[in-house]
Amino acid sequence: xxxxxxxGLLAASLTTAAFFPQxxxxxxxxxxxxxxxxxxxxxxxxxxSWLVYGLLIFDLPIILANGISxxxxxxxxxxxxxxxxxxxxxxx
Amino acid sequence: xxxxxxxGLLAASLTTAAFFPQxxxxxxxxxxxxxxxxxxxxxxxxxxSWLVYGLLIFDLPIILANGISxxxxxxxxxxxxxxxxxxxxxxx
Numbered sequence: 147x148x149x150x151x152x153x154g155l156l157a158a159s160l161t162t163a164a165f166f167p168q169x170x171x172x173x174x175x176x177x178x179x180x181x182x183x184x185x186x187x188x189x190x191x192x193x194x195s196w197l198v199y200g201l202l203i204f205d206l207p208i209i210l211a212n213g214i215s216x217x218x219x220x221x222x223x224x225x226x227x228x229x230x231x232x233x234x235x236x237x238x
Numbered sequence: 239x240x241x242x243x244x245x246g247l248l249a250a251s252l253t254t255a256a257f258f259p260q261x262x263x264x265x266x267x268x269x270x271x272x273x274x275x276x277x278x279x280x281x282x283x284x285x286x287s288w289l290v291y292g293l294l295i296f297d298l299p300i301i302l303a304n305g306i307s308x309x310x311x312x313x314x315x316x317x318x319x320x321x322x323x324x325x326x327x328x329x330x
Contacts, residue, residue, distance in 0.1 A: 156282075165277065172274075
């Protein structure tokens with residue numbers, strides 16, 4: 147494995163792992179006031195697009211990293227969306 | 239441009255654009271209670287690693303997307319870190 151490949155794998159591992167502390171914090175606290183709904187809408191759509199791209203070029207690191215990231219970003223999106231719905235209901 | 243390339247560019251645009259609504263929300267509200275510090279530490283380290291990887295293989299989309307994402311994730315990291323420091327000082 148070349149140094150460049152190692153840096154690429156490190157990069158993919160870091161940006162994939164990054165979602166986990168946020169998922170754990172959000173699932174535990176269920177508080178999403180400071181989290182941006184458009185961020186996680188775009189991030190979910192983006193990681194799913196990366197996953198499709200990875201499947202099309204059959205690149206395993208892209209498939210794995212974005213398979214995991216799309217699930218993680220969906221979980222955060224779900225909790226934020228639930229809070230937004232709840233606030234709309236409460237405002238009625 | 240092939241359909242696969244278009245999906246790749248769409249994916250890169252979406253995951254890069256995703257950070258902006260969060261940056262705007264965080265800079266405006268300066269409230270980061272629900273945001274995870276380890277997420278943005280890892281995301282900043284990860285996007286900088288992707289940037290280095292892009293420079294090594296000289297891939298312009300990777301360079302552009304991660305140059306932008308690393309600045310955006312640093313801004314969110316900075317506001318969260320400032321809040322954590324402030325709370326530590328207040329607790330003394």
